[in-house]
Amino acid sequence: MSILVDKNTKIVVQGLTGEAGTTHGNGMLEYGSAVVAGVTPGKGGTPWESKKGVKVPVFNTVEEAVEKTGCNASVIFVPGAGAADSVMEAAAAGIPLAVCITEGISIMDEVRLRTFLKERKTRMIGPNCPGIITPGETKLGIMPGYIHKPGDIGVVSRSGTLTYEVVWQLTNLGLGQSSAIGIGGDPVQGTDFIDVLDLFNRDAKTRAIVMVGEIGGTMEEEAAEFIKKNVKKPVVAFIGGQTAPPGKRMGHAGAIIQGGKGTAAAKYEALQSAGVKTVVSPADIGKTLKSVL
């Protein structure tokens, strides 16, 4: 068991023929992911072959890719200006899961996208995220596969490389992961902490959860409420940006302390009162998780 994706997930890569799509299309295939289709408008029928010689058909539309290959998840590598449109296309074609890796989508496009997806059944992960991996089965994203290990710890994070850091700490302690998911650092996201916590909570294979938040917004506080009411499994949480100055955007568009809101201190307090084991040093996340098992 795992959440959202497993070895049977059939993947279409939107933007497969581009630079990022080609690089990570290769990376996913090497990990063993079932990449069954690519979509680049205007490049339908173009031959695409991985470094190891796997041929993947390229289509003009997601609709066609679904028809011909039965793909049921999309990974989007389309650049900023066209990415929101690509997610909408995947949703319109009935793809249940769209993982949007793209960084730099404008806020208005993200708002538009949120409105569009509200009336459809598609779950979007991201944008501006590393994707999702179920170790040993499949990865939909850009994370280095070798740092992961199959197991029973669920990892959810707003960051990319910090997720790798956490996973690596866990793996080095012999703690494998059921699934690891980066929900992205943008202000308007498709999937939030609560969505993922709920999935991990219901997943029989997941024994404990690591949640990596950061300053800005109130998503961690809302997650704390949810954990208090619903989650019976141990949860360990770290919040990045404890030392960030107010009013400055720390790389992620979402990571900004405004008007005294979104501080790490407030988030830690909310999480602690929900019974979450919090970690202050990013070097101690793995260790702390081990201690609560």
Added chain:
Amino acid sequence: MNLHEFQAKQVLSKAGFPILAGHVAETPDQAADAFTKLGGPLAVVKSQIHAGGRGKGTVYEKDLKTVRLQGGVKLAKSADEAKQLAERILGYPLVTKQSGPKGRIVRRVYVEAGCDIDRELYLGIVLDRKAGKPCLMASKQGGMEIEEVAARDPKAILKEHFDIALGIQGYQSRRIAFGLELKGDTFKQFVKLAPALCRMYVERDCSLLEINPLVVTKQGAIVALDGKIGIDDRAIEMKKQPELEAMRDIGEEDPIEYEATSYGLNYVSMEGNIGCMVNGAGLAMATMDIIKQAGGAPANFLDVGGGANKDQVKKAFKLLLANPEVKALFINIFGGILRCDVLAQGIVDAVKEVDVKIPIVVRLEGTNVEIGREILKNSGLKIIPAADMGEGARKVIEAAGLKR
């Protein structure tokens, strides 16, 4: 990207929102001319900087000790007085509670006509991240920071979320107008202006819009007395707003941050002495945290990004070394898309070009880590390796001579 008040008012005015007459002045003489052109008995001389709290701020001499003028927004009753005020303000730092201790050098004043104020209200639009929609906010307590109002009396803030495709609806504008206790013709003006403002917020890719105070004059007219507009940086990067991009004032930006942006790097200056180079915003924030926890102070936030090339790494490295406060560098890389070999080669190339006098601690992990470590080892450079970020933080503080 932020706009100056006078720029925000131009944008508001184009969207049909009433503003007072005013002129920008870069010299005292221009300020006097502006007063004369306005032709009224009085005018307001307003310092233009990208920081709030200007009215209650202080203009200092360049030593930041001697006070030149209390308040960065002043009333003038003659052209001569406008000129004198501009002389006191222009070219000197204005320190406000949002400007930081060094303040901002005022390079322009906006000379604006006065008006008879009956009521001061607040009107703003922000993105509600949870709802994934913009929200029009209003309060009867104008002139105060909305966060302050929210903390003291959350019910005093009127809120209406709107769909960006549909815009705000009539009943929503009316609800806010009733809540603000607007009457008669003022009420009618407001319900016309609110949808125009919401449309402008969307069309101009705003990330923040505040009219504080929004004034109702004794004659019942609605006027934007102040204007604050932030534009979504991504929309600027995508060239979606060329007219607004042209309003960018580089002088208001941190020079290193601005240079970093032009290389595609994410850099934020801070007051510490440990330079940090990290890939990924989350890991970069966590690295700052661990440095602080180990007893040091990060000099900056620097995210070289996922897909950095050798050249960007080199430029990033030079930016860090250009800061005289930096006593040691901590490079913390978890290679995903950014390969460790690319990063290592970038550092080696940079060090060859720059005379590095401070210790460098490097923690490398991730894609092609073995090749990366090999490159650093064979470079002959004095680099202190660290096995993980905890060890890296300890070592960099020790190397900087800051060990507690």
